[in-house]
Amino acid sequence: KSVDEDNVDHEISDELDPFAKHLLYELNDSLLRSVSSTPMDVNNFNEDWPYAGTITIQIPKCIEQMQEKKESTIIEVKSFAPAGCIPKRIHLSKDTLDTLCIKSQIISNLAKSNSSLTNKEKSIPLTPLQAELFSIINNYQDLYYPQRNFDNGEEIRYAYCLHTINHILKTRNKVVHHNVRLSKKEDVPEEFRDQGLVRPKVLIVVPFKNAAFKIIQFLINILITEDKGNVINKNRFLEDFTGNELIMPKKNPKPEDYELTFAGNSSDDFKIGITVTKKSLKLYADFYSSDIIIASPLGLRYTIGAEGEADRDYDFLASIELLIFDQAEIFLMQNWDHVIHIMKHMHLQPKKAHGTDFSRVRTWSLNGWAKYYRQTLIFSSFALPEINAVFNKHCANYAGKVKVIQKITYGSIRQVYVQLPHVFQKIGANSVEQRDALMKQTLIYVSSYFDYVKIRNYFKKEDISFVQICEYSKSGKIARARDMFFHGDAHFLLYTERHHFFNRIKIKGIRHLIFYQPPTFPNFYYEICNFMQETNMNKKIGSMSNMTVTVLYTKYDAQQLAGIVGTDRATKMLQSEKDVHLLVTDGD
Known part of the structure; x- marks a missing residue:
């Protein structure tokens, strides 16, 4: 084995890993018809969970299909993407990190990096709410959670940051592993298709720089052990994303929720690309060299531009596999049109090649099916029709979608x-x-x-x-x-x-x-x-x-x-x- 091959993790089998099951296979005809119809053809389920509350689950209908190709006496069986399933709730007392398919290199960092935990000795270092949210998120289903507040906001942020790093590391591991094997082959077999049309895979949209700052701190703490990793451009990041704080008046003080909302740097115009390697994060990476993009709606709107503008660019949205909107209700106070503009430019055909090796691009991405594989997570403080409309009209994940029902007793x-x-x-x-x-x-x-x-x-x-x-x-x-x-x-x-x-x-x-x-x-x-x-x-x-x-x-x-x-x-x-x-x- 080469040194590079030794550096590749092989501990999670594709048969068990939700990441592999969601991304490796094409949709069969039945499932494709269900997700491409308007509205989607789904089965509906309801469950009551102790911490998330009442959830409604929509699973696109699918008739199992196996395709056989006869070539002389050899029968080749083509596997298709599995139908979505009801998420199985993680039990903190019974399950282990192994059953969650979390990458081994970050497991040791989890308890220390999760500031929401009160008991750091748990076998699964997640709070009960994080465990239930991760049950859905790790099942690669869309989620709309309209019960975010100032008490659980950090728990939620950590849960999706963990999923983000886990997803990127698995993607990287697959690509590096295939690179090693392909170095010994002349042609690229079909099973080595492991990439999108462009590199960025995760887009996290938040309203203020302070929220982006907290996300990046979590990403660093989850990925990098003290003294065993590197954050490139960290000083520039600290200078850009801290300071510029509002001065809160002591006379006639603002309400507590106002002070919490606008704590830290409240600039609403920013974007930052992040490249992830095994032991480092590079901040301020060029978008087309980035794995993760964190931005505000306004920051993205400036980049996407409008029809007729010469320097507009939206190719970086073509292969997003994980889209996260956090504090979504604040986007309505900024400019909701920016959110709609972003959604309308997701998964469009790129105008430039951006150095893509098309022999490595997944077939479903070439087919224009990326929107059916994208997972979307939306977190807000309360349910609103505008957010519902985005979740219903612009989210078509073949694995299904989960919505937490917000029942308000008194108002x-x-x-x-x-x-x-x-x-x-x-x-x-x-x-x-x-x-x-x-x-x-x-x-x-x-x-x-x-x-x-x-x-x-x-x-x-x-x-x-x-x-x-x-x-x-x-x-x-x-x-x-x-x-x-x-x-x-x-x-x-x-x-x-x-x-x-x-x-x-x-x-x-x-x-x-x-x-x-x-x-x-x-x-x-x-x-x-x-x-x-x-x-x-x-x-x-x-x-x-x-x-x-x-x-x-x-x-x-x-x-x-x-x-x-x-x-x-x-x-x-x-x-x-x-x-x-x-x-x-x-x-x-």
């Missing part, structure tokens, strides 16, 4: 401590209703910037007394708008959700509150309502006994409505023949 309205009537008004999904709100000091909270522009233009046309605060407003105009609203010099204040997300200012003087649509973030509902407490009022105007909250909603706002009033009540409100529902918070 954020329980945290309103001001005595208020809350009127929920259902409106037709296709109608635009201009409400007759001739009341002073009415704040209109608008989730969509496009709705904000429509209302603003209508108010200007009708010469209605109003001021406005949006994400593009300058500080001087914001101060003037707040002052005029508090003193009753303007009847209405138009206020966008995106401005609130990025600034979290306190608005005083609200006597009437209209949500043009239920807020995307359920905690914003009670936060804005609680601005209406007596200490924030201009006592020279109006009365505390005449205050109202009105929420306009349609059938498409089911998930946001559930975040406010709870899943069961939202379902009843949407199914009711009544269009108006009154809830009252008692102020206790």
